[in-house]
Amino acid sequence: MGIRINTREYRAREKLTKERHELISEMIKKNPHFKPPPDYKPPKLQKKLYIPSKEYPGYNFIGLIIGPRGNTQKRMEKETGAKIVIRGKGSVKEGRTHQKRDVKPDPSENEDLHVLVEADTEEAL
Known part of the structure; x- marks a missing residue:
């Protein structure tokens, strides 16, 4: 059947990671001394x-x-x-x-x- 990529869990995880990245980028803008987590990639x-x-x-x-x-x-x-x-x-x-x-x-x-x-x-x- 193949790997399912459009599942409910996948969409929920993508939404959470997107929100996390937005919050981290906002924190970087407000506080330049903030060190982002190692897995953070700027969008x-x-x-x-x-x-x-x-x-x-x-x-x-x-x-x-x-x-x-x-x-x-x-x-x-x-x-x-x-x-x-x-x-x-x-x-x-x-x-x-x-x-x-x-x-x-x-x-x-x-x-x-x-x-x-x-x-x-x-x-x-």
Whole structure:
């Protein structure tokens, strides 16, 4: 049958751990000398920015964001401290998806073209 991942206990545990992480991050903000527990990982903040490729079909947004050999994207990631990923329809070359049949398809491939920005802090986002 497989491993069940959407059980009532699992959802309750996820809710409790999320609340715990929020409380710990709040305590860190209020008291900078507070030492978080060793298993605490700060939650990643995400922001999704849609690329207006339908309004401007002749404009190469992906090329502008990535830049030559990915240098523009790497520079932006280094300056901001955030991870920048292009996702959605048209973000992956046609031949790339058929080569890896064992890998599960990404659910964001069916969405419109967008940039996903992940960061640890609100300032970096």
